[in-house]
Amino acid sequence: MEEPYYKYSQFLKDKYGEKTYKLPVNLPTTCPNRDGSFAREGCYFCGEEGADFEMLPEDMSVRNQLLENREYIGERYGVDQFIAYFQNYTNTYLPLDRLKEYTKEAAEIEGVVAVYFSTRPDAINERYISALKNSLLEVSSEIELAFEFGLQTVNYKTLRKVNRQHGLAEFIDAVLTAKRFKVEVGAHMILNLPGDDREDIVEGARILSALEVNHVKLHALFIRENSVFATQYKKGELEICSMDEYIDRVILFLENLAPDIAVQRLIGRAPGEESIFENWDTPWWEIHDLIIKRMNERNTYQGRSYNYLKGKALAKF
DSSP, rough: OOOOBBBBBHHHHHHHOOOEEEEEEOOOOOOTTSSSSSSSSSSSTTTTTTTOOTTTOTTTHHHHHHHHHHHHHHHHHHOOOEEEEEESSOOTTHHHHHHHHHHHHHHTTTTTTEEEEEEOOTSSSHHHHHHHHHHTTTTTTTOEEEEEEEEOOOOOOHHOOOOTOOOHHHHHHHHHHHHHTTTTEEEEEETOOOTTHHHHHHHHHHHHHHHHSSEEEEEOOOOTTSSSHHHHHTOOOOOOOOOHHHHHHHHHHHHHOOTTSSEESSOOOOOOGGGGEEEGGGGHHHHHHHHHHHHTTTTTTTTTTSSSSOOGGGGGG
């Protein structure tokens, strides 16, 4: 089945010359939206476990987590190049000295070509980026630094409703700050948050394109146990769009996304035993294949509607 979008796996091959896989790392951290700095309930879609259902214990050293995951993933997929991926909760929400130690420890693992931090856009600044880059330089000038910022939606009203405790401005600031340091940037987006419509989806793709992010990861909304959304869902107070609607939103997003932005995934996955709603009870790969099938049937592709930047009003002259 032909893939009508720029896959992240191809992006990594283009960049590093061969297959490269992420090795997840679980840091002993939390989130300012959980520890009382901003709030205590967290984002309303986030469960108590964050994103760590496939993670090794946080009390394992960074080195041992990476070595164990490298052995498993390297053997399973036949690869020897890796990205150290600090994934769970807000990974830059730590004292800088500790974060520098974790970064250096990851960079010292053989085969690691990049270190990624998944984090909130309001949990990064110039001081942190500069220090983390220097930590990598102490090991090798070849190892890259990257951030994946959780935006979820460009609709600031929806961000408020889901208790994100940040708006679009913080995301724009984080991307521009990282770009000044020539750091790779990704974004996480949930395409069916309650309150968002198709116009929000289009605008999200356009803003990410204008900011020239390097890659994007798409999710459908999960309802995790012990989350605020779980309570609302059980009471019948939360409306979730149909799977068909989600598929159409993904296609619309891709059509408006710049063709050189890599797409890490079209649909996420969560542990069924910890979720009360997950991908319409359909395997993630089936939804992925339905998206591709529908795009091919419509003869559409990523970037088809990418015609709105670089002074489009002047195209007539």
